[in-house]
Amino acid sequence: MTVKELATLTGVSVRTLHYYDEIGLLKPSHVDATTGYRYYGDEAVLRMQEILFFRELDFPLKTIAQLLASPAYDRREAIAKQRKLLILKRERLDRLINALDEAEKGRIHCMNVFDNHEYETARDTYAAEVKERFGNTDAYKEHQAKTASYSAEKWQAATDGMNALIAKFAACMKDGHSPDSAEAQALVKAWQAYITDNFYTCTDEILAGLAEMYIADDRFTENIDRHAPGTAAFMHDAIRVHCRKK
Numbered sequence: 001m002t003v004k005e006l007a008t009l010t011g012v013s014v015r016t017l018h019y020y021d022e023i024g025l026l027k028p029s030h031v032d033a034t035t036g037y038r039y040y041g042d043e044a045v046l047r048m049q050e051i052l053f054f055r056e057l058d059f060p061l062k063t064i065a066q067l068l069a070s071p072a073y074d075r076r077e078a079i080a081k082q083r084k085l086l087i088l089k090r091e092r093l094d095r096l097i098n099a100l101d102e103a104e105k106g107r108i109h110c111m112n113v114f115d116n117h118e119y120e121t122a123r124d125t126y127a128a129e130v131k132e133r134f135g136n137t138d139a140y141k142e143h144q145a146k147t148a149s150y151s152a153e154k155w156q157a158a159t160d161g162m163n164a165l166i167a168k169f170a171a172c173m174k175d176g177h178s179p180d181s182a183e184a185q186a187l188v189k190a191w192q193a194y195i196t197d198n199f200y201t202c203t204d205e206i207l208a209g210l211a212e213m214y215i216a217d218d219r220f221t222e223n224i225d226r227h228a229p230g231t232a233a234f235m236h237d238a239i240r241v242h243c244r245k246k
Contacts, residue, residue: 001045003028003038010048024152025065026051050075053082066147069155074219142200158198163227165191169235170228179237188242191235204243211239 007014020026021038026048029041040048047068054064150158169187177183188207195202195210202210214220214232224232 001040003040006040006045006048009045010052012052020051020061023061023065024156025061046075046079049082050078053078053085056082056085065152065155066150069159077219146198146200161194161198165194166224166231166235167227169238170231173231173234174228179234180241184234184238185242188235188238191239192242207239208243211236211243 001009003014003017007017017026017038021028026044028038029044030039031037032039050068051064054067059067147155165187169184169191172181172183172187175183192202192204192207195207200206214224215236221232224235
């Protein structure tokens with residue numbers, strides 16, 4: 001769809017969509033080289049829905065870019081929570097419309113129809129969950145300091161680099177190499193160095209903890225296994241070998 005169609009669908013202005021493109025938060029799926037017109041496909045529309053969800057939680061755009069780039073981000077969970085918030089909004093609007101109908105008939109309706117407590121509570125709860133998930137560790141604080149100047153393009157480049165390394169783990173596994181092979185162990189070292197260089201100091205202790213998360217947290221497992229089923233377990237085992245050697 002065109003930028004105007006996406007603006008109409010989402011309720012944001014064309015200028016806002018242009019700005020999201022400029023900062024790298026939401027890139028068009030295609031830009032016509034002749035006219036410069038922006039076009040957005042299904043993936044871009046889904047990303048826009050996620051952006052709107054976090055905007056609903058009053059997250060700044062820079063934080064949204066960081067969250068969407070995180071390996072722990074769960075798109076299905078975010079969409080499900082956005083749906084819940086929209087249902088609460090709809091229910092409140094239905095109550096208000098019913099109250100107006102009653103008022104037209106000269107009936108005084110209970111004033112609690114204006115109460116928005118349930119929606120606000122749900123919104124605040126979701127925001128707190130996100131902050132708790134991503135914001136309580138020393139590693140995350142270092143991550144925030146190191147990435148404070150990252151543009152959306154830099155975030156995307158960092159994410160692409162992580163995905164490229166995961167793809168190499170998947171290829172290593174499919175080639176029949178064992179977790180303790182020289183090939184797999186070289187990838188573990190590259191993975192640890194990449195996290196340190198781009199996000200936070202990845203000690204062996206932190207690396208070991210991440211390895212457990214890759215197989216214990218479905219969000220991580222599903223994200224990693226998109227490259228090939230079993231990649232998360234392979235990375236876990238290879239990292240454990242690396243850490244035992246120290």
